[in-house]
Amino acid sequence: MNEPLLKLSGINKYFPGVHALKDVRFEVRKGEVHALLGENGAGKSTMIKIISGVHKPETGSISLDGQRVNFNNPRDAQNIGIATIYQELGLYPELSVAENIFMGHAPMKNWGLFKTVDWDRMQRRAEELLGELNIYNLDVQANVGTLNVGNRQRVEIAKALSLDAQILIMDEPTAALTESDVEQLFSIVRLLRERGVSIIYISHRLNEVFELADRVTVLRDGEYIGTQDVKDTSESDLISMMVGRTIDNLFPKQESEIGDVVLEVRNLNHPPLTNNISFKVHAGEIVGLAGLVGSGRSETAQVIFGVLPAESGEIYINNQPVHIQHPSEAVKHGIGYVPEDRGHQGLVKEMTIRENTSMAVLDAVSSNTFINQAKERILADQSIEQLSIRATGAEQVVNKLSGGNQQKVVVSKWLASNPQILIMDEPTRGVDVGAKSEIHRLMSQLVAEQGLAILMISSELPEILGMSDRILVMREGRLVGEFTRAEANQENIATAMMSEVINKRKEAGG
Numbered sequence: 001m002n003e004p005l006l007k008l009s010g011i012n013k014y015f016p017g018v019h020a021l022k023d024v025r026f027e028v029r030k031g032e033v034h035a036l037l038g039e040n041g042a043g044k045s046t047m048i049k050i051i052s053g054v055h056k057p058e059t060g061s062i063s064l065d066g067q068r069v070n071f072n073n074p075r076d077a078q079n080i081g082i083a084t085i086y087q088e089l090g091l092y093p094e095l096s097v098a099e100n101i102f103m104g105h106a107p108m109k110n111w112g113l114f115k116t117v118d119w120d121r122m123q124r125r126a127e128e129l130l131g132e133l134n135i136y137n138l139d140v141q142a143n144v145g146t147l148n149v150g151n152r153q154r155v156e157i158a159k160a161l162s163l164d165a166q167i168l169i170m171d172e173p174t175a176a177l178t179e180s181d182v183e184q185l186f187s188i189v190r191l192l193r194e195r196g197v198s199i200i201y202i203s204h205r206l207n208e209v210f211e212l213a214d215r216v217t218v219l220r221d222g223e224y225i226g227t228q229d230v231k232d233t234s235e236s237d238l239i240s241m242m243v244g245r246t247i248d249n250l251f252p253k254q255e256s257e258i259g260d261v262v263l264e265v266r267n268l269n270h271p272p273l274t275n276n277i278s279f280k281v282h283a284g285e286i287v288g289l290a291g292l293v294g295s296g297r298s299e300t301a302q303v304i305f306g307v308l309p310a311e312s313g314e315i316y317i318n319n320q321p322v323h324i325q326h327p328s329e330a331v332k333h334g335i336g337y338v339p340e341d342r343g344h345q346g347l348v349k350e351m352t353i354r355e356n357t358s359m360a361v362l363d364a365v366s367s368n369t370f371i372n373q374a375k376e377r378i379l380a381d382q383s384i385e386q387l388s389i390r391a392t393g394a395e396q397v398v399n400k401l402s403g404g405n406q407q408k409v410v411v412s413k414w415l416a417s418n419p420q421i422l423i424m425d426e427p428t429r430g431v432d433v434g435a436k437s438e439i440h441r442l443m444s445q446l447v448a449e450q451g452l453a454i455l456m457i458s459s460e461l462p463e464i465l466g467m468s469d470r471i472l473v474m475r476e477g478r479l480v481g482e483f484t485r486a487e488a489n490q491e492n493i494a495t496a497m498m499s500e501v502i503n504k505r506k507e508a509g510g
Helices: 044-051 074-079 097-101 119-132 149-162 179-194 206-212 235-243 297-305 327-332 342-346 353-357 359-365 373-386 403-415 433-450 461-467 490-498 501-507
Strands: 004-015 018-029 033-037 059-064 067-069 082-085 108-111 114-117 167-171 198-202 215-220 223-229 261-269 277-282 286-290 312-317 320-322 335-338 421-425 453-457 470-475 478-484
Touching: 004 044, 018 033, 018 044, 018 198, 033 044, 033 206, 033 235, 044 082, 044 167, 044 198, 074 082, 082 149, 097 119, 097 149, 119 149, 149 179, 179 198, 179 206, 198 206, 206 235, 215 235, 223 235, 235 433, 261 297, 261 453, 277 453, 277 478, 286 297, 286 433, 286 461, 286 490, 297 327, 297 335, 297 421, 297 453, 327 335, 335 403, 342 403, 353 359, 353 373, 353 403, 359 373, 359 403, 373 403, 403 421, 403 433, 433 453, 433 461, 453 461, 461 490, 470 490, 478 490
Parallel strands: 018 223, 033 198, 033 215, 082 167, 167 198, 286 453, 286 470, 335 421, 421 453
Antiparallel strands: 004 018, 004 059, 059 067, 108 114, 215 223, 261 277, 261 312, 312 320, 470 478
């Protein structure tokens, strides 16, 4: 267990204008879960692409079981037992579960002078592989495109087992999973570890590191910072290693003056996940909207913003009734919306910061149907400075930015519209702890100094508790609880999210 199965030494990797990895070292032992941490842009993705054969390092060595290896492509890495499950799953939606598991190495049988796929054997073996993961409710003949994210991820893991993987790399595996899918993933990870599979586990969620990992390695700015046994470290130690400083307050909530009601919804309906929703949001207030995945949080936000127009109910802005059937109408009424999926809904990633920042205010930067790029550039430069976006400049393409900086660009787009109400759906999902603190600080400043009203949706209870002035809880498309900042804690929020006990107590006056 103490001898490394995989060892990287002195790894250097360059891209145009960037020294991505600087003499990095890393090792993983047989049958361990080794977490890899670092801020966005720290070099984690580059390193796992070197391990998986996507990139070749300029200098350095890689050894497996004490033997030096060289990868010219991902197939070379797969052939010696290294499999990678990326955050964007690489499956074929129109093919079956079994076909995806055995893509490129399907079992064959002789058919006269020819060979053909042995479909029966492939399906049997796919069922066996899923059974080895204690997965018995997944139809191997079902098209992958019909599966939820959790089941698609299980197909990826079974695919890795079909390749006899001895090292499995998992890149942000829980980013898009429900709570129950996360629990099942953790069970599979522990099962694989018991069978001697080595797992390199990348996550921004420190609680997962402490729950699953044996050791943890931290990278910062492309450099190796250190490796620790998880049992001998703490969350604050890891944060300091990642960001190079101590983050004293991850939730820098400023006291703000609560003003008049700026947003009120009454009996809002868009079944099945928005049913008779009524609440108010004041100027200078952050209202947290909590609930399990599928509770209707995002759908309610989309109804308010006009993505899913309400079937009935009323929306009031500054005590005046408004009719919102389209996002453009919401924008005119001073509502901004930072969506949950920034990559597909919040940004055009192939465009520049300049182009993305101006998207919600094209009328203001246009003359006679022509966009004034100089005005766009001024707006983008102001956003880069205000939000501390780490970029080469306004002309940098957004998909070259880290996740945290991409999220800041989404926020900057809506701040450019001077909203009075900002809906933020999972504002810090998939960003590192440093960027998370910066986004929280920005939210607090906008509320305290500009009187902005924020409706914040989050799956992270510490974020809900740390940033909210008031907390609303949804379950099965309905509001089931409301708490002030003073009375809210993890226990009563979680109880409201999952059962009716707390509501019955309130009705009884207890």
